[in-house]
Amino acid sequence: MFRRCCEPVGLGVGQSGWRLKAGCDYIAVLRCHLSSMFPSTRIFPLSVLALFGFCLLACGDPKPSPGGELVVSVRPLALIAQEITKGEIPIRILIEGRDPHHYAPSIPERAALERALLIVWLGPQMEGVMAGQMASLPAERQLQLLTNSTFEYQGASAADMHLWLRPRNAAIAAAQIAERLAQLRPQSAELYRRRARDFSRSMANLQKVLDRALWGYRNVPIVVTHDAYGHFFGSAGIETRALAYGSDRGYGARAMLDLSGAGEGCLFGDVPENARDRQLARHLGLHYGTLDSLGAQLGPDASYRDLIESLLAQARGCLSRIPDASTRGSRN
Numbered sequence: 001m002f003r004r005c006c007e008p009v010g011l012g013v014g015q016s017g018w019r020l021k022a023g024c025d026y027i028a029v030l031r032c033h034l035s036s037m038f039p040s041t042r043i044f045p046l047s048v049l050a051l052f053g054f055c056l057l058a059c060g061d062p063k064p065s066p067g068g069e070l071v072v073s074v075r076p077l078a079l080i081a082q083e084i085t086k087g088e089i090p091i092r093i094l095i096e097g098r099d100p101h102h103y104a105p106s107i108p109e110r111a112a113l114e115r116a117l118l119i120v121w122l123g124p125q126m127e128g129v130m131a132g133q134m135a136s137l138p139a140e141r142q143l144q145l146l147t148n149s150t151f152e153y154q155g156a157s158a159a160d161m162h163l164w165l166r167p168r169n170a171a172i173a174a175a176q177i178a179e180r181l182a183q184l185r186p187q188s189a190e191l192y193r194r195r196a197r198d199f200s201r202s203m204a205n206l207q208k209v210l211d212r213a214l215w216g217y218r219n220v221p222i223v224v225t226h227d228a229y230g231h232f233f234g235s236a237g238i239e240t241r242a243l244a245y246g247s248d249r250g251y252g253a254r255a256m257l258d259l260s261g262a263g264e265g266c267l268f269g270d271v272p273e274n275a276r277d278r279q280l281a282r283h284l285g286l287h288y289g290t291l292d293s294l295g296a297q298l299g300p301d302a303s304y305r306d307l308i309e310s311l312l313a314q315a316r317g318c319l320s321r322i323p324d325a326s327t328r329g330s331r332n
Contacts, residue, residue: 079303
């Protein structure tokens with residue numbers, strides 16, 4: 001019966017063919033079925049309502065159409081993106097309060113990804129588990145930042161994917177976001193590009209402020225619990241020494257042995273503070289501090305500048321405990 005009803009519009013070739021060729025004329029499909037089921041009566045059982053609901057679902061668009069939402073993987077990318085959108089495009093953050101290395105989208109989050117106007121993420125090197133979901137989405141609706149080769153890595157290892165911690169890199173990311181939005185919304189293209197240029201000039205000044213503030217600590221031993229802060233410290237000529245790399249959060253015995261007796265310096269871990277890192281700092285003879293690289297402790301109205309200024313204040317909170325740290329560079 002189902003095949004016979006669909007034959008006038010060339011269906012009967014499977015559910016997807018029926019949905020596409022029926023032209024979403026669910027009323028015609030319903031009438032076809034009712035004519036065969038109840039040829040001489042106008043009294044319809046309740047099951048007809050269920051059939052009507054089925055037709056509504058079956059005739060829907062088999063692929064979700066892009067919405068007006070900009071989806072980003074982590075909050076720092078949202079802080080950068082909002083410098084381009086200025087509240088005109090809603091921004092959704094996928095990974096909050098979770099480790100980006102091990103994050104996997106939930107069912108509602110997958111639906112948000114499929115509906116998004118644009119998805120901005122770093123790449124499988126950072127959000128590894130998320131890569132499988134991204135592979136099924138159109139390339140024109142996603143922006144993988146790590147494919148860009150123009151980011152700066154001075155003072156940072158090639159394995160450090162935390163590019164957003166350097167203001168000049170934030171400007172590069174903002175330019176990429178602006179250009180992709182310009183392609184998706186050409187009527188606002190020049191506006192997005194102008195905002196990216198303004199943000200770039202602002203970040204050039206912020207980079208100078210950050211480098212000057214950290215310059216005096218370039219000879220101070222700085223140890224980090226994992227390789228995440230080279231982009232923040234490296235531009236000022238500061239070398240960070242990591243206890244772990246990538247998604248590995250285990251501290252190797254060899255690394256700790258190499259760092260024993262490094263001198264008076266700081267061990268930085270991620271927020272919040274924890275007893276394990278504090279004890280490790282004491283064992284290595286280092287002061288202990290925490291850094292909020294993902295902006296988890298920032299207020300809801302925070303900007304990218306707030307993120308960098310907050311990180312600088314957190315870093316100084318530990319470094320200021322080192323005697324004459326600000327003048328070591330001039331004495332050496």
